[in-house]
Amino acid sequence: MQASQQHRSLIMAGGLYHQVKQEVDPCCLPQFPAIDRSVCYRDSSHRSHVSVKNSHELYCTLESSSAPGSDTVYNSSSTGSFSSNGSTMSKQEPQFYPSALHQSLENTYSSPISGSCVTDDVSDLRDKLRELETVMMGTDSDIIDSTTSLEMDSWRLVTDAVSRRDLKQVLVYCAKAVSDNDLLTAQWLMDELRQMVSVSGEPIQRLGAYMLEGLVARLSSSGSSIYKALRCKEPESVELLSYMHILYEVCPYFKFGYMSANGAIAEAMKDEDRVHIIDFQIAQGSQWITLIQAFAARPGGPPHIRITGIDDSTSAYARGGGLNIVGKRLSKLAAHFKVPFEFNAAAMSGCEVQQEHLQVRPGEALAVNFAFTLHHMPDESVSTKNHRDRLLRLVKSMSPKVVTLVEQESNTNTAPFFPRFCETLNYYTAMFESIDVTLPREHKERINVEQHCLARDAVNIIACEGPERVERHELLGKWKSRFRMAGFTPYPLSSLVNSTIKTLLENYSDKYRLEERDGDLYLGWMNRNLVAACAWK
Numbered sequence: 001m002q003a004s005q006q007h008r009s010l011i012m013a014g015g016l017y018h019q020v021k022q023e024v025d026p027c028c029l030p031q032f033p034a035i036d037r038s039v040c041y042r043d044s045s046h047r048s049h050v051s052v053k054n055s056h057e058l059y060c061t062l063e064s065s066s067a068p069g070s071d072t073v074y075n076s077s078s079t080g081s082f083s084s085n086g087s088t089m090s091k092q093e094p095q096f097y098p099s100a101l102h103q104s105l106e107n108t109y110s111s112p113i114s115g116s117c118v119t120d121d122v123s124d125l126r127d128k129l130r131e132l133e134t135v136m137m138g139t140d141s142d143i144i145d146s147t148t149s150l151e152m153d154s155w156r157l158v159t160d161a162v163s164r165r166d167l168k169q170v171l172v173y174c175a176k177a178v179s180d181n182d183l184l185t186a187q188w189l190m191d192e193l194r195q196m197v198s199v200s201g202e203p204i205q206r207l208g209a210y211m212l213e214g215l216v217a218r219l220s221s222s223g224s225s226i227y228k229a230l231r232c233k234e235p236e237s238v239e240l241l242s243y244m245h246i247l248y249e250v251c252p253y254f255k256f257g258y259m260s261a262n263g264a265i266a267e268a269m270k271d272e273d274r275v276h277i278i279d280f281q282i283a284q285g286s287q288w289i290t291l292i293q294a295f296a297a298r299p300g301g302p303p304h305i306r307i308t309g310i311d312d313s314t315s316a317y318a319r320g321g322g323l324n325i326v327g328k329r330l331s332k333l334a335a336h337f338k339v340p341f342e343f344n345a346a347a348m349s350g351c352e353v354q355q356e357h358l359q360v361r362p363g364e365a366l367a368v369n370f371a372f373t374l375h376h377m378p379d380e381s382v383s384t385k386n387h388r389d390r391l392l393r394l395v396k397s398m399s400p401k402v403v404t405l406v407e408q409e410s411n412t413n414t415a416p417f418f419p420r421f422c423e424t425l426n427y428y429t430a431m432f433e434s435i436d437v438t439l440p441r442e443h444k445e446r447i448n449v450e451q452h453c454l455a456r457d458a459v460n461i462i463a464c465e466g467p468e469r470v471e472r473h474e475l476l477g478k479w480k481s482r483f484r485m486a487g488f489t490p491y492p493l494s495s496l497v498n499s500t501i502k503t504l505l506e507n508y509s510d511k512y513r514l515e516e517r518d519g520d521l522y523l524g525w526m527n528r529n530l531v532a533a534c535a536w537k
Contacts, residue, residue: 162189167196167208171425175462178215179418190216199447203432210455211425214462218417243449248286250438250449251431252508253531256501256523257371257406258287260533263497265367266294268402268537272365274304278358280350280391281373282309285326289333296337304340308358312349323347350377351387355394366400375407375473381414382467392486402491403536405483409522409529410473412461424461428454430528437509476520476532488536492519 161169174189190212197209248254269275275295279287288307295302307330309323327343334341346357350373360366379388395403410427412420431454439446460471480490498516501523505512515522520534 158185158189162192165196167193167204168425168429170196171208171211172422174212174215175418175421175425178218179416179421183219186215186219199451200441203436204429206450207425207428207432207458210451210458211421211428211462213455214459217459217463242284243445243452244284245286246439246445246449247435247453251434252504252512253523254286254372255504256521257531257533258290259501259504260493260497260521261369261371261404261406261535262287262291262294263500264402264404264491264493264535265369266291267494267496268491268535269295269303269365269367270298272303272401274306274364275367276306276308276360276364277367277369278308278310278395279369279371280310280353281371281376282307282311282323282326285309285330287369287371288330292330292334292339292341293337296339302337302339304342305334306342306344306361306364308344308346310346310348310350310353310357312347350374350391351385353391353394355398358398360398366398368395368398368400368403370404371406372408374405374479375413376470378467379413379472382472389482389486392482392488396487401537403483403488404533405479405536406531406533407476407479408473409475409524409532411475411478413472413474413478417462417465421462424458426528427530428458430525430530434509434511434525434530437511476522476534479532480534483536490519491535491537493521493533493535497521 158170158173161173170189170193174186174193177183177186177189193208193212196205197212198205199209200206265277277288285307292305295305309326311323311326323345327345330343331341344359346353348357374388374391377388377391378386380386408427411423415423432450435446435450439449457471460469464470493516498514498521501514501521505514511526513524513526515524515529520532522529523531523533
């Protein structure tokens with residue numbers, strides 16, 4: 001019985017990519033002929049034999065195939081019947097399962113009814129059964145045959161991917177089974193995946209381990225707790241760089257984003273004496289090191305710089321302390337380069353920020369920086385408060401000279417689970433491949449970098465829903481629509497920024513590519529865009 005259920009589940013899972021939209025309504029079945037009660041018998045070897053009369057001769061009621069002892073696809077002997085014009089003659093509907101017809105046909109019509117006929121040839125029997133099915137079901141049998149064929153073809157693709165150890169494809173099939181709530185297939189594929197993944201193997205094996213963890217967490221509804229447990233944290237030893245800083249050094253993504261934003265801010269503020277920068281996720285303040293140095297070298301002397309740093313408890317955990325650590329670090333740097341400097345700490349989530357927290361002063365040129373942070377703000381699909389657009393309107397009301405945006409070029413905000421899984425798999429495959437070029441696999445901190453700084457985001461995207469899913473990326477086209485609706489106009493990034501980033505990429509793999517489009521910049525790995533940057537005013 002259990003084996004039968006598993007087989008049925010596997011067949012049902014065969015519809016991973018092929019779904020037949022038209023279903024057969026049992027009350028709308030075409031006319032079908034009666035089985036002559038004198039043409040069937042079961043011999044001593046329990047083989048069934050059927051003979052069929054011409055379809056135009058007779059039509060049968062359901063009772064005619066529900067004699068005592070018969071084993072049919074109907075769960076009870078019904079008084080419902082079909083007239084010669086195909087309409088139902090009873091108000092009681094039979095519980096009929098078309099998808100099981102082909103598999104159950106032999107059992108359905110194997111009961112001894114009366115009379116006898118002789119059909120000794122097995123091949124002839126099968127032909128007659130097929131003829132019977134065709135006559136009974138009419139054109140709808142083609143739908144059933146097509147459905148079964150597509151299901152079996154799809155299932156062969158699944159088993160073939162497993163036998164070839166095609167890890168990426170098996171991950172996709174497993175996600176589809178989870179999406180379809182096909183738990184038997186999902187569990188089987190998860191067992192297979194556990195034998196393929198490895199946190200110390202090829203890039204797809206390492207990513208696969210975390211994607212699998214996300215699928216398991218989704219089924220167990222533990223995604224939120226795993227996400228919190230995987231927060232990026234500092235090594236215990238003060239001599240070691242944080243995991244995030246290692247990632248910052250080995251991949252150009254953060255540097256690309258920071259250089260793009262800093263270039264736009266430096267150009268907008270080139271003639272200003274007092275500059276106020278509001279950073280909506282200051283983290284460890286690394287972005288502002290190069291900008292302070294650039295302002296220090298400005299002809300005519302540096303401006304007075306005030307930075308308002310906003311950050312929540314997650315980054316405080318990574319820093320090992322509050323925003324005062326960032327303030328002291330940047331103040332020390334500014335003093336070294338003789339740049340007048342102030343730091344204003346706003347220890348809160350971006351969702352909590354109001355204008356009074358930002359301490360905007362008259363006479364200061366305002367720059368606002370959204371680097372890898374705005375995607376954490378819930379939008380209209382999560383909350384009626386829509387903090388994503390609220391913050392943009394708030395910033396616009398303060399009349400900034402420039403606003404910078406840096407975001408991952410990925411579409412995971414409102415996408416349903418399965419396409420979201422595929423998008424995440426493709427995005428992080430490129431990310432892990434790029435890490436593999438720069439950070440040796442034997443590097444003792446590589447697993448920590450990937451686990452705590454990348455895997456946690458992937459798990460959140462896959463395993464969580466609603467407010468608990470905080471990693472909600474959008475493509476740059478969608479961000480641009482939001483900025484325009486808030487009243488902003490584009491501030492094209494200069495060609496100097498472009499050339500500076502090209503020089504930066506020379507220190508990395510030649511598989512990175514930089515694209516400038518309509519004043520926006522895209523950084524990609526091979527044929528996949530990973531980070532986008534733009535500016536507004």
